[in-house]
Every structure is written in C-alpha cells, then in structure tokens.
Amino acid sequence: DAGVTQSPTHLIKTRGQQVTLRCSPKSGHDTVSWYQQALGQGPQFIFQYYEEEERQRGNFPDRFSGHQFPNYSSELNVNALLLGDSALYLCASSLGTREETQYFGPGTRLLVL
Amino acid sequence: QQQVKQSPQSLIVQKGGIPIINCAYENTAFDYFPWYQQFPGKGPALLIAIRPDVSEKKEGRFTISFNKSAKQFSLHIMDSQPGDSATYFCAASGSARQLTFGSGTQLTVLP
Numbered sequence A: 001d002a003g004v005t006q007s008p009t010h011l012i013k014t015r016g017q018q019v020t021l022r023c024s025p026k027s028g029h030d031t032v033s034w035y036q037q038a039l040g041q042g043p044q045f046i047f048q049y050y051e052e053e054e055r056q057r058g059n060f061p062d063r064f065s066g067h068q069f070p071n072y073s074s075e076l077n078v079n080a081l082l083l084g085d086s087a088l089y090l091c092a093s094s095l096g097t098r099e100e101t102q103y104f105g106p107g108t109r110l111l112v113l
Numbered sequence B: 001q002q003q004v005k006q007s008p009q010s011l012i013v014q015k016g017g018i019p020i021i022n023c024a025y026e027n028t029a030f031d032y033f034p035w036y037q038q039f040p041g042k043g044p045a046l047l048i049a050i051r052p053d054v055s056e057k058k059e060g061r062f063t064i065s066f067n068k069s070a071k072q073f074s075l076h077i078m079d080s081q082p083g084d085s086a087t088y089f090c091a092a093s094g095s096a097r098q099l100t101f102g103s104g105t106q107l108t109v110l111p
Helices: none
Strands: A005-007 A010-013 A019-024 A031-037 A044-050 A053-057 A064-068 A074-078 A087-094 A108-112 B004-007 B010-014 B020-025 B033-038 B045-050 B056-059 B062-067 B072-077 B086-092 B105-110
Touching (some): A005 A087, A010 A019, A044 A064, A074 A087, B004 B086, B020 B033, B020 B086, B033 B062, B045 B062, B045 B072, B072 B086
Antiparallel strands (some): A044 A053, A064 A074, B020 B072, B086 B105
C-alpha cells in the first residue's frame, strides 16, 4: 500500500522565482492538504483540496496556490519567492474532507537564497 | 483562539523513564486530538489520537490523557527507548479538519 509521496525531496531557488511541488496521496485517499513547517516549528496549514477545488485555506498569501488533478494528486505553487518561504513543505492525505486522520508525506525541503 | 500550546520545548530522560508532554488549547470546537512523531528529515507520523468523549487512550507504550474541562491533553511514553528520540507534536482539529499543531517537543532518551 503506497503511502503519501512527494517530489522533489529538496529544492534550491532564488528570491523572486516560482516553484512547484508535487504530491501523490495515499492509495484510496481523495483529499490533499498542504502544510508549511519552518525550522524548529510545528506545521502550519496552507490549504486543502478535494474534488479538484480548494476547500479551505489557512493564513497564507495568494502567492501560494494549488491544484488537484482527477487522479487526486496535487501541486503546490509558490510565486515571487521570499527568503521566509524556506521551509519543509508537507503534503497530507485523507479520505474525504471530514476524515480526521491525515497521513503525511516525507516533505519537500525548499531553500530560498 | 486557534493556538495549541505545547510544553516542554525539550525533554531528556533515561531509558525506561516516562516522558510526559503537555498541550493546552482554547478552541472548544476542536474535537480531534492527534499526536505525531517526527524524525529529522522525515514527515510527521501519526502515533495516537483521542476524541474529547474519552479521558484516556492507550496504544502500546503510548498513552493520551485528556482533560476536557481544563482543555488540556498529554502524551505519556512508557518504558521509553533511545529509538523514541524524536520531535513530538500535538495537534487539534475541528469539523473543518485542518490540523493546528503545537510547537513541538524534542525528546532525547539516553541509553
């Protein structure tokens, strides 16, 4: 049973650039949530996708956008990168938007120089 | 009101000890309280979770105690092992199912 997978594992970008991160949910799951984890802190909720639509959004600027594909995989896009966007970006999957249990992927480590 | 406060920030115990990590929340709409374990360079892994209608839940060496009136919950790790050395996060969610995490506790279990 494949767990949540994310790509790439690491990424280095410069300020002002744009980045796309990818996530495949756990087999059988249809809901994907994205979190940002700064170094030494707990993850913070960015947004949730279900049925190819953004269902919920945390306190993040609209430089952060996403997409969900018909196969339930998802992308996180960040435009106009800032130094403060350097973090571990985590994808979590669940079955439906009301399911409590979320399973996390290994994350993508983004460094903005 | 969305915060989850976690303490201590770090904890060192001897092998076999019982580390206890505490969390407190304000939002009474929260109805699901999971604990995650995270190793360096890895994503958080779900350890155990509880709902507010239960005061205690045990799974293996991990126990959650929940005090609804005080809006507090804690994780106890029985017979701790060096392999338990990791960062532990408490979290909470309501009906919207977006997790609000605590700030984490770095646990070190000495051999």
